[in-house]
Amino acid sequence: MAAPMHESIEALRAGLTRRKLLDRVFVIIGLTVMLACLMLLAMLFLQLVRDGWPRFTTEFLTSFPSRRAEQAGILSAWVGTSLIMLVTAFCAVPVGVAAAIYLEEYAPKNWFTAIIEINVTNLAGVPSIVYGLLALGLFVYQLDLGQSIAAAGLTLALLILPVVIVSTREAIRAVPKAIREAAYGLGATRWEVTKDHVLPYSTGGVLTGMILGLSRAIGETAPIITIGALSFIAFLPAPPLSAEPPFVSFQWLSDPFTAMPIQMFNWVSRPDVAFQSNAAAAGAILLGMTLLMNGVAIWIRYRFRKKINW
Secondary structure, three states: OOHHHHHHHHHHHHHHHHHHHHHHHHHHHHHHHHHHHHHHHHHHHHHHHHHHHOOOOOHHHHOOOOHHHHHHHOOOHHHHHHHHHHHHHHHHHHHHHHHHHHHHHHHOHHHHHHHHHHHHHHHHOHHHHHHHHHHHHHHHHHHOOOOOHHHHHHHHHHHHHHHHHHHHHHHHHOOOOHHHHHHHOHHHHHHOOOHHHHHHHHHHHHHHHHHHHHHHHOOOOOOHHHHHOOOOOOOOOOOEEEEOHHHOOHHHHHOOOOOOHHHHHHHHHHOOOOOHHHHHHHHHHHHHHHHHHHHHHHHHHHHHHHHOOO
């Protein structure tokens, strides 16, 4: 009787040892792949910095594009990209979070919501050029927004909206049901539970989805080319703020624009080596803008998590 029990214990120990070994192998493989990807990204970034090093000057940031490579700058490009990202975030994040809250907390579980969920998930994988064609017919022609910053921002908002919805739903779904049940037990309404408990605990996941979405949008070229982004522009949109009442202007929403990816594409397509250096410098700055944007979102996420832990 003791022998079979001893054999079963030994078999259990052998199984646990094998599983621990497999876990270690998986961790090693994961770390290796992650380090390889980070090294590849670092090498590409360093190559961009090396190729564009002569152009990292204040004149490059404060000058308009020019047919002469030595005088060309990215002022209109980075200003246009910043304004487009402002419109994109302002439109995509509230709508995406609200849609995710409704689908996860309020919508009845039936065939209609199931179809909506499937379509939202599928839209996250649609090529960006399709969104550009959709925006060309809807925003540019039907709504008569023209080739404007508003049209570009709404186009990219449509592009990242499925990503924001899916990631927000996953974050809301990860909140333990015990928190909801405890709040309901104390007499809270569904909106109070969502506002005071579900959303604060899911803020990290919501911001993660926002980071992923905006990081994709800032580098997109095909949709904004489709709606008519200018490849050469020597003026800035109207400023959003003014010194006269009402101190806020929306004229810039209807102004023509260019963006960093468009400017880079324009320079890369030229045979002059000096323009290649400009494109490399612009690429490094665009990557820096993306990392800065992600860093701000990560800091906000950290602050929310720290507040919850308190």
